[in-house]
Amino acid sequence: MVKLAAKCILAGDPAVGKTALAQMFRSDGAHFQKSYTLTTGIDLVVKTVPVPDTGDSVELFIFDSAGKELFSEMLDKLWESPNVLCLIYDVTNEQSFKNCGKWLEKAQSQAPGICLPGVLVGNKIDLAGRRAVDSAEAQAWALGQGLECFETSVKEMENFEAPFHCLAKQFHQLYQEKMKVFQALM
Template sequence: MVKLAAKCILAGDPTVGKTALAQIFRSDGAHFQKNYTLTTGVDLVVKTVPVSDTGDSVELFIFDSAGKELFSEMLDKLWESPNVLCLVYDVTSEQSFNSCSKWLEKARSQIPGTSLPGVLVGNKADLAGRRAVDSAQAQAWALGQGLEYFETSVKEMENYEAPFHCLAKQFHHLYREKVEVFQALV
């Protein structure tokens, strides 16, 4: 049994639900806070995620970062050397979806020449009547960027764990590949 640690950057525009997603994941769905204050800087959420079919686990250090440009200079240091990325947008906001390209570029610039595994999360799926971003469009964009796609409703506690389990599995897969390369050299 192996326990790994991975630095996860949680990125996206303000008010897309990044903090709510991190908090409900940390509390195993036991805690949905209706009112949040705007994240200024970074909050750290730590949770161990079992990797299915392995007996191994990944301790995710989830850096929940401010979505405001005002704080972006401060993020550069905190975003150094990420292992995985959780990119979040609001399905009712086309602007938040369009901003994902900028957030993805910023995260990938922290580790030039290296692949950054990640997920794209469309949050607030419970607001179907106000949807502005088509699921198929978002999924196609995610796949084109090498990201897995998920839709969640933190408010309804739907699918909030899936993106993090996927990130743990992606990180574990990279670890296993590196171990195999190392063992082939020995």
């Protein structure tokens, strides 16, 4: 039984639901705040996620960061050496989806030369009538970037845990691959 620790960066534009997703995940769906204030720095959410079929677990240190550019210099230090990435956009806001490329680039620059596992999360699917980003388009973009793709509605408590379980599994898989390489050297 192995307990791993992974630094997870939550990234995306302001008001896409980063804080809501992190808080809902931390509380196992028990806590949805109706109103949030704009995150002005970083909030840290820590939660242990069991890895299915292994007996192992990954403690995710989820850095919920401000989406505003004005805080970006401060974020550089806090974003150093991430292990996994959770990119979030609002399915009703096409620009928030387009900006995911910028957020991905920023995160990858903090982990040069390292394959950074991650997920793309389209939030607010409960607002179906206002959808501006096609699921297939998001899926294709994510695939092209090597990311798993999810859609959620934090408000409706729909699929909010899946991205984090995926990240824990991805990180655990990387750990196992590194252990095999290490053991082969012995």
